[in-house]
Amino acid sequence: MNFDDLLSHYKAKACVVSVEFFPDGTYGNIRVVAGNKAHCDDMAALNHPFEPGCPYEACFPKNPNFEEHCFRCIRDGKPLHAYVNLYMMGLWLNMFLLPLDSDKENIGYCIYCYDVAPKADSSAMADLSADTAADVLKACIKLRGSGNIKHAFQDVVEDIRKICGSDHCCILLTDDEKCTCSIFAESLREGSGLYPMARYIQGFYAILETWPDTLAGSTCIILKDDRDMENLRERNPVWHASLRYAGVKTVVLFPLRHGGKLLGYMWSLNFNVEDVMKIKETLELTTFFIASEIASYKLLNKLEVMSTIDSLTGIKNRNVMNNWVNQIVEGQVPMPDAVLFADLNGLKRVNDERGHAAGDKMLRKAASILQSVFHDGEVFRAGGDEFMIIVSKIAEDEVRRRVDQVHYLSKITEDVRFSVGVCYGESDIRTAMRLADERMYADKKSYYEAFPGLKYR
Known part of the structure; x- marks a missing residue:
């Protein structure tokens, strides 16, 4: 197939990505084998002249979630769309993946079409599957329609746990000044065998503060199988040991950010790995709104404290x-x-x-x-x-x-x-x-x- 001829018809930044498949169902090298003019110009502007066949991290930041998208797009033969916040770069990425035919037994191809912008685009956010859009809308209505925000978050976390088919879902808030974290909302499936987060919260900040390095710029962490867990053991042995001790087999974890500030994290444990892409798509957007509501909640609490507490003595005014x-x-x-x-x-x-x-x-x-x-x-x-x-x-x-x-x-x-x-x-x-x-x-x-x-x- 003439990839250059195919890409010449794309006006947006586009390239062809190859994925090496292994007999055991895993993947190996991921490369960018061709790019259109917009892609090449983008690379040149970043002082990285494009070389066909280069490892993908020569063009884009290394990211396990991007690798998973390419792998699943090609393996399943289905197009994928994602809209994610590249918070480390202060950008929003709108990406589309389209599977292509391959004449090689162990190599698959897909077209990667992408665009970046400094601000979120509501129209891109709305471009979701009907099921995902319904789930996100339901969460937003609950968060905005309740007179008791804590109860609303509890309902939303319960819904997210069910969407993920998981044993446990939790929102943890962080206080970096006090080096502590707290449970904001939590849902635990009865009979799961897992314990409530309260059992581990004392001193858990020491583990939580390792997560930014483990994320390494990714929008989320997804651990779906033994291979992912083994990679985690090498990168973050302390967290890996705590997960194994707690009986956790799979994890999807999203940071909650608003206005460039980290507010906390939301995770779902022992989730349904068959729906991993739908779960990622749903949580990618839901956490955006959750973080916004948490920021508003914390601001209101701060204003309430300011209006009720004497700033000099710390007692009621x-x-x-x-x-x-x-x-x-x-x-x-x-x-x-x-x-x-x-x-x-x-x-x-x-x-x-x-x-x-x-x-x-x-x-x-x-x-x-x-x-x-x-x-x-x-x-x-x-x-x-x-x-x-x-x-x-x-x-x-x-x-x-x-x-x-x-x-x-x-x-x-x-x-x-x-x-x-x-x-x-x-x-x-x-x-x-x-x-x-x-x-x-x-x-x-x-x-x-x-x-x-x-x-x-």
Whole structure:
């Protein structure tokens, strides 16, 4: 067959790829035997002049998934399409594989037509098989249509496990600053013989952080047979050993990336290897949307934290305090037994004499003391140097003991001193707040009478 004549009719970048087949059903060398003008020009632009018959990695990054696509296209005699994120290069690859006849017993051929772009193309994403499109659409509807995002992800992971025909499917989120990972959603087939991920999560980050090197720029890792597992053993013996220990025979793993940032991973274990290409096609796109939804979820959580947590002290802010009070007034939250106000003495003096950095440190120490003593209550920064504490299911003498403990802990610090007011057993939250506030100011007056040199400072 005259490959050059055939490729001359292709305007897009195209080449002919050959795959060497072995009697045991595996494959060997993969080469690019011919290329059209667009392909040759592309190679020249990359300073890699094309040489017919060269190993494919002389033209394209070495990638086990690309090899698998070429192998299956030729072996099965069926065209294949994939649209993948080449995240290491910041590009999206749209690729088509068409099988060709061969006059050689152990060599097969296919046309590889491809294009790359810096941004995702929605029309390319939509060019999927009907089954895959339906599965992806179903996942998107669940993620966007649920009021409870965690429940929605649980449903989606369960669906993906069934699509893959696998024993276990899981989404793991990573925290590279803390060097930890967490289980975001998980589905385990009953009777699979595998254990939930919680059994292994402690210290699992040490294995997870080896995955980027194992991916080596690929969009996913697919381990479908003993040959793949043996290759993994050579490349990543620690992960290989953990999989064997857990009873895992096959793995498909996708990184979850959004905006260039790695959020975590999704994997499916002991999947149906007969559907490996459909599984890859489905997860390739589903993980794109999953990563986007996880990024939105994490952003919303961050915004919620920013709106509820005092950024200086790390305790709940006045907005949350007001919400608590409103919920108590409306009967949505039970009336606490004790309401306390605590005010720092001498913060202005510290700010004036030692600077605001010292004053901020003083506030953080004060919040830490209150949180440690009232660990079973709610501690709020009401504003400035004032804190409010509410505690339920506590005896009055225990409240007094804890106030004494607050004073003891503050005395062993360099500068933290509290004035505290307590109201116990009041049935109206606003009355309790008013009384606690009045008693706190009375305590402050006593403090300045004892230390007149610090008054108003």
